[in-house]
Amino acid sequence: MQLQNFKSYRGKREIPFKKFTAIIGPNGAGKSNLMDAISFVLGVASQHLRGRQLNDLIFRFETEQKKVKCYVKLFLTDDKNTTTVFKREIKSTDSSTSCIYSVNDEACSFEDYFSALHKFNIFPKQKNFLIFQGGVEDVAQMSGKQITDLIETLSRSGELKQQYNELQIKEKEAKDSTMFAFQKRKGITAEKKQFKEQKVEAEKYNKLREKLEDSIKLKALYQMYSIEREISDLKDSYKSIKKKMNSIEQDQVKCEDEMKQFKKEQGKDQQEILKMKREIRDAMKEIQAKRSELSKINEEKTFFEKKVKETEMQHKAATENHKKSQLALKRCEVEMEDYEKKVSQFEEERKERAAAKDVELTAEQIALYNKTKEAVGIRTTKQTQQLQTIERDQSVDRSSVEGLVSNVRYMEEKREELGKALLQLRPKCEEIERELKEKIGAREKLQRELDEMNSLSHNLTSQQQEITKRLEEIHQRHDEAKTEMISNENKKRFEEAVETMRRLFPGVHGRVLDIAQPKHQRHNLAMTVALGNHMDSIVVDDEKVGFECIEYLKEQRVGIATFLPIESIKSTPVDDSLRNLGKDVHPIIDLLSFDRTFLKPMEFVCGTTLVVETLDQARKLAFGKERRRVVTVDGTLILKSGLMTGGLTSRLERSAKRWDNKEIAKLKIERDSLLKKLTEISTAILSQAKIQQHSSEIQALATNIEKLQFDHQLHKKKQDKIESELKDIDAKMKEMRPQIKKLQAAIEKRNKNIKDVSETIKMIEEEMFAPFSEQVGIENFREYEEKKLNFAKWESERTLELSKEKNRIETVLEYEQRNSENNSKILEEFTAKLKDFKKQSTAVTKQNAEVEAENDKLKVELEKMEKNLQLFENSLTSKNQKVAEVKEKQTLILKKALSQNKQLNTVDSSLEQFRTKRHELFRTCKREDIEIPITKGALPADVDPPVDQLGKVLLEEDEIEVDYSLLSDEIRTSTKTQLEAAILVWQDKIKEFAIQLENLSPNLKAIDRLNDVEKRLEKTNEELEGTKKSARNAIDDFKKVKDLRIRRFTKAFEHISKQIDLIYKELTGGAGTAYLTLDNLEEPYLHGITYNPMPPNKPFGDISNLSGGEKSVAALALLFALHSYKSAPFFILDEIDAALDPTNVNLVANFIRKRAQGSDIQFIIISLKNKCYEKADGLVGVCLNANQESSETFTFDLEPYPIN
Template sequence: MASTTSIISGLSHHYVRKSNSSLHDISSQDSQKSPRTSTRLECKPRMVINKMILNNFKSYFGEQEIGPFHKSFSAIVGPNGSGKSNVIDALLFVFGYRANKMRQARLSELIHSSQGCENLDSCTVEIHFEEIIDLYGSDDFEVVPHSQLVISRQAYRNNTNKYFINGQQSNYTEVTNLLKGRGVDLDHKRFLILQGEVESISLMKPKAPNEHEDGLLEYLEDIIGTSKYKVPIEEASEKLENLNEERSEKLNRTKIVEKEKQSLEAKKKEAEDYMRDENSLALKKSIICQKHLLKCKNSIDISTREVNQLRAELREEEEKHAQIKQDNKDLEDKYGESVEAYQELEKETNEILKELASYEKENINLGERKKHAISKRKKMMEAISTDRHNFSEAKTAIKFNEQDLVDQMEVMTRLERSLGAQEIELEAIRESLKGKTEVYSIQIEEKQRELSPWSEKINAKQSAIDVAQSEYNFLKEKIDSTRKDLEQAEETIASLQETHRTKEQEILSSKNRINATKREIQQIDTKLKNYHRHQENLRSNLADARQRKDEAKGLLQSFQSRDIILNSLMKLKNSGRINGLHDRLGSLGVIDDKYDVAISTACPALNDIVVDTVEVGQTCIDYLRKNTLGRAKFILLDKLPVMNMHPIPTPDNVPRLFDLVRPKEDRFAPAFYSVLQNTLVAENLQQANKIAFGKTRWRVVTLNGQLIDKSGTMSGGGGKVIKGAMNSKFSSDVTPETVEKLEQERNHLEEQWKKFNEEFRSLESQLQEKKNELPSLELELSKLEMDSNTCVKRISDTEKRISDLRQQNKPNVEDVRRMEQLRTQIDSLTQELERLKRQSSKIEEEIKSLQDKILEVGGDRLRAQKSKVDQIKEQIVITNERITKSQVAKSKAEKDITKFENSLSKNKKELEELDNEIKELTEEIQQNAEAAHSIRARADETKSILEDKKSELDEIKEKLDEKTEIINRIRAFELEIKNKLEDSERSLLEHKNTEDKWKNALCDLSLHNISDDEEQDEFQLYTDDELDAMSENTILGEINVLEERIKNANPNLSVLNEYRKREKEYMLRAKDLEEITTKCDECKNEYDSLRKQRLEEFMQGFTIISQKLKEMYQMITLGGNAELECCDSLDPFSEGIIFSVMPPKKSWKNISNLSGGEKTLSSLALVFALHHYKPTPLYVMDEIDAALDFRNVSIVANYIKERTKNAQFVVISLRNNMFELADRLIGIYKTYDKTKSITINPHEIEAQSFLES
């Protein structure tokens, strides 16, 4: 230790940088140095470590550079604890090892943490690699250009780390892959030989006791590379074992099946003989089928000729009458155009008539207004005349009353004079009788004097009464005059109202007639519309009736012309000889005609015959066979399985054929389902493809007969489709009576059609009449409405006059008050007058009594005179009354003159206005009449054209009806031909169906494939001549013989199936056995090949390593011997490898029994041998010489020095015998708890010392 430290200290001033010169590579065959030359060695470039840069890594503080290293042998020296082993830890750190491999628990503990440097964040190690090419005979080398490689790893305080390659961040995988690619053995760590691990090689067992440990065998296999075969060999071994077990199982099964097959041989032969008879029977029946097909072919040829002939006849008939049909179509088009033109002209005429009616209505209105105005003028003239007459009468009254007043005044004067004279004469008579009457006279005078105040009072009262009564009568007459006018006006309005009511009733009646006409028009129009719809329905019903009649007739003919087989069986059923036979399946259900083609294409089994039981079916087959009627297929209702026939969801909700079929009875539904299953119906092929090839496969048929099976195969379609397999009506429902009834229905509908057309034309005529009648009714209504309006207007005017008269009749308040006053005054005066008269009546009676006495005294003369005086007095009273009356009349006449003057002026003005109105109305009526005349002329013209158009339309209609009748006769004839054609086509179809049945029967014939060892029978198709030459009776006789033999035979046919199953199973078992045997052989070959290849490769490497081990050990120990031996010489992998050593001058021993130094030498010899076998560019050894004495250390050091030329050795050693031989010394020392390094080139020091000495 002291000597090492002194050497480092003494040589510290000789620190050198990286030199271009390197240590010599030592050849394994020549221990002497070769002459120095500049010639390259003929070898590949190898990777070496140039230097290492440690930054804060473990004991290295700051950035510390270690190196440069020599290309071959570098020794790291330094005192214990200085940090030598940290150099190896730095290598392991960069090579990706975990912290525990570097004697630390975590990565963060790798960061330098000496006193004062406790808080460093990270540590980094960089290793500088480069590739070199050694130069022959020299320590020199050439660096391969651009081969420098810097790999670094950085660890952080948080225990994370990063990898870098040439300064670029990388990862563990890239770094390790890169190093492995450059030859560094990171898997087995042969580049690293640590202290104590050298002896671990010697402690290896020959073979690992389990998969988690390593033995010497595994160690060598990993190096040689044969460990890669271990897993494939184990897998192959396991596979081979499994295959052998499987083969044994299959072999046993094959033997069992073979034994079962052999037990069925006898029964199989009996069944094959039976099947040969059936083959012969099928061949005979094939001939019978072909003979029937020949007959069908001949019938088809005849029917085809009939069909072609009828088609030609129909085509000829259609071509012959094509022109007539075209003429009828042209006439229909012309009739349609004429109807449109007629309707347009009728519309135009109606518009003109409406316009004319409007003018006439206006003319009537104007006439009524004029009539009203003339009436008003007439009344006004009457009023003016009345006013003039009244005015004249008033004037006359004034003159008369004035004259009467004069006359009455004269009379009054005359009467007063006469009264005076008569009173004088009376007085004279009284004077003459004075003596006799004086007493009485005095009494009378006294009484008269007594009466005089009362008389004055009575006269005054009477005079006041007369004046008041006169004034009262005047006012009353004034009021009574207005009342008379009002009463007259009220009588007039009552008359007008009665006239208006009459007019309103007439209007209502007219409106009712118009509404009734309109309703009739609407009803007729509705009837016509209904007739149009009914016409379509009747036409459709007639067409349906014709179709039903034709279909029923066709069905009846079809029913009557069923094929021979079905007819024979149905006759047998009807005779009661077979119970449980129903009919062909297609006749036991119906389907809409829309799906006829679809179901006929999708279900050929509709021609199968439905029976109840197997026995019924067998009876039918026996009958057909006995009578040589051919073959038929039967559906056995009692053998049909129970099936779910409920509706199912379908793609796009397309219908299922089975759901569209309506069975005759529910018990036939399973039969239909058994042949239809879930076949769907699509509208077209595109939809069918979409459904058929969807996620779920479906069997789909189109309406045109294109069929797609679940397997994807497509059939059907084309020019000729299959139809008629099922009808829309049960054929058993159609009888001759049904056909006759349907024909009667058709005839009845044709009669209805004819009658309907007549009614239709009658309704059209009625509609036109009503439409023509309507304008005149509307014109009459318009006139009535105008009259009514005139009445309303006159009533309004009269009401207005009545209102005015009522206003006039309404007494003046002053007049009424005055009349009331006068009435009161008169009543009061009359009462007073009566009171006065009562009061004075006694005096007057007394005077009258006295006067009577005087008259008695005076005699007749006095009485006569007295009478004269009284008469004159009475005349004076009457005259006074007349004077008063004349005065009142005169005053009234004067007031009337003023009134009549005002009324006359007003009426004259209104008369002038009415004259102007009448003039204007006359002019308007004239203008309106002229316009109406022009429109009426147009209306007459359009009516004439309309009538002509109607005549033309009727003429075209008549021609069209004639043509239609001809077309109907033609169509009836064509329909007859079509019916014949349909019958022929139906007959042709039946022959074809019969042919198809025989073809199906022929196709249904099958030959048993009896044995693969004998020649198989085949059906032969014969020519027509060959078939004619064959005797049908002979063949039928042979058939009967064969059928009898087959019937009497009682083979167990199921044996054939069982035998075939066993044979097939045997073949399958044999094939499986052969296949598994082949697999076993292949697996065995593979297994053997892998073992052989592993053994050969291992032994080849093992031999080289063992031989080199012997050489290395002899060289190191100078005479010892070492060998690697297989525990089992035949199989080295069974027991493993033994490492035997014979140290110099000792016996052979197992390596585990050697001393420590001997174990180290033995292990080193193996390491060097392995290096020879598989070199690695880099070796790092940590104090491997610790257990060796100085002699062995020198031997190992010299070997490393002299014998390695293609690898770089970095050796940590404290033995001078070792490091003194190194080409480069790297000193490691520690100061202040921080490690540092120094690199020394011993050759330069030696040369310098030589020069100094």
């Protein structure tokens, strides 16, 4: 053997082997590693070589950087001196380790390598070439069955075990099938006998039943003929009505065409009217703009005209003032001249007056006059004051009378004007009231019609909306049903995948839903909402298991899942303070029941979520000082962010639903019914144009009414105002006339009082001035006062007056001189201003004229537009009248159409009724197998179609032509009553036949069952033959394998049984006996083998009763016997002498040496006992190299030396 870097052997080593080689050395030196090297190169797996993997077989250097080459070569030389080299090499890379096999330095496969070993009777699987350390003790403790298994392995009969078991099962199944077929044939034979007896009675029954069927068939034909005759008549009526309706439809089309044409023309006129109204509106806006501009210009014009007038007046005044000042100067000069003249005249007049006076009063007389005058004043004080008061009151009353008379005269004129206006206003008001009443009545009538139309339209629209809403719900529910079915299927697949993963991967525990349950059912919804998607999260031991599960899900394409590894998941335990927040507040984890093994993943998915009873509690906790995630028992969840999701939502409710095909079919039926109703409602809804027309007419009337109401209110206000003013005038005049009379009476009375008081004063004056008159010598004192007494006064006053006049003239002259200068300057200023204002006024007047011209032009264009608008409105009115006429015509046609449609619906309903009767008759015939003779067409395969397909089926049945040749001419020409009577006759016959059939009770299926039984019997016979044949084949196949297995086992056993006694005798010095006994002689491999060794001087007994050394010798005998069967060219033994005493060691060593010398078998033995290895042909010594930490080998040839 050559090895390199194998186990404890560093570098390359070559170890020669003799016929009997002993490997010796201290414990731990590496002796067994040499045996492992031989086993390794002979194909034994690494786990049997005290190494878990191939890398464990490679010598480990101090540095791992060195690439180590490891292999073992074995050189086998046969009796023809041909050497075969077996090599097994370990190839190691960073990522993997593998073995390379080669024979004679040619690489080969594992199978070819083993085939080459088999040629040398080397079988690695059976290990027929070696005994491991401790193998002897294992054999000594083997049971009988284990010895059997050992022989089975060695004889290779065990290779047939699986095939044997499979064929044995097939053989048993074939025998069972054969027995079942026998029993089946027996039962069918008995059935055949029974059904033969029932056949006669059944044939009688069938003849009677044929008569019944013929009667039923004829009755059905009579009924079908009656129905189809009715259908034919109804079809003729239908065609006649349809023809009339076609004519009406043509009239409708014609009216619609006329209406379209008028509508088109109306549209054009309306467009033109709208266009003209826009143009008129634009023109009016432009006129308004011009008016605004004119207003502004007029304001400027007025301003400048006013300024011109004011300036002209000021200029005129200034001119006049200037002239006046000039005149005043001249006048002053003239006045001064006049003054001089006046002075001269005064002197002359004074002289004249002085000369002309008759009476000259002395100072005493003047004093007396004055004294008397004063006394008169004192005496008449009361009368004077009374006179002054009366005159003052008189003056006031005269003024009042004049004012009142003037007012009465004005009011009378005003009353006359208002009366005339009132006479003109009253007829106008009455006319407006009459027109307003007519318009309001017309509007109310139209409004009632519109309300009825709107109500009908609203009701139909509401129904339409409800149906549409319901259809949307059905569509949604239909989609949800499909989605739910798909979701349930996916969920089922996912659950199956989870169960499969639990079986495949031991570390999978299941979903959170599986490992945790709420302690109370009332918390189910809260748990579902709080845990959310984590309900389906899968709990596993570690990440490795999780990744394996993910790969599995990918391969199976089941879906996605979240995995929670117990080993590495990071979780936070629940704070105990959360358990003290209140009686009804609990951390969610406390409400779940689960194994404490899953605490970490449950803490992760639950977190710090709290469960409470009510929403108020949830809000307080969620929105308090510290934000929390809270869920209520009804499923309301409040997140830390404040987001709230509803409680028992429709989505959660829907998730509890389960859908099936029956539910979907119901939804489809309801949908089709609603669609039909929706079509009917859509047809019944009134035209929006008609409603719009009524609305437009009402709107027009409302506008007219509003205008009339405004006019009426305006006229009424005017009338009320006039009447009110008339009432006020009458009231005031009524009040003023008495006042006038009263004042006039007071004035007349006061005149008398004034006269009386004046006379009293005059009498007192005359009385008191009498002495003065007498003294002076005048007749009356008033004469003196008037002529004489005033001269002095006149003189002094005149002198003073002339003095004042002089001073005034001088002052005025000086003033007028200054004033003349100022007026000259002012006149110049106003002249300049007047010129400027006149210039600006002229410009504004010109601009005003231009704008007025443009405005007049626009007004002309506007009038022209309004005339054109009136023409188009007249045209539109004419077309509206034509449209109304066409509408009236359409209404008449519609009434005709409705009448015909009603008749058509009646006929159609009757047709459908009779078609349904015919369908029911066809359906009855189909179900009861009543054969209706048909000459054309065929009955549908499905006589119970869906509701939405029934109408189509009824029409398709029109194409079926029934053969009525069985009916007589008399029946075909009979009346409806006669036909019904004939049907009743057949009905009675059917009852009669049915009663007769009821009295019979045969097995109606006897004939068919007899034929069926005969066929089954024939088939069973064939099956029995086939089963017998299969059983024979199975028995033969099983027997072949069984015989081969027995031969292989028996051959090996017989050889081993012979050899074991001889070998045991040699090992015990010729005095011992050993033999093997089979527990089952027929199939020995099924049971155990009894091994009875009897050492010298020992009684017969079981091996278990022997001592340790005796057991070892017995076990060695068995091992050597086993090896002798198809023995390998060498036999390797690892410390088989460990439990032997020196005597037995010597016997075993002699036995091995004898066998080695007497055969072609090499023996390689590892031994620590010199009694054994000293008998070897050569020694291989093994020791440790402390420096290199490896095993070293030394060889020593013992053949030159004698054994002893």
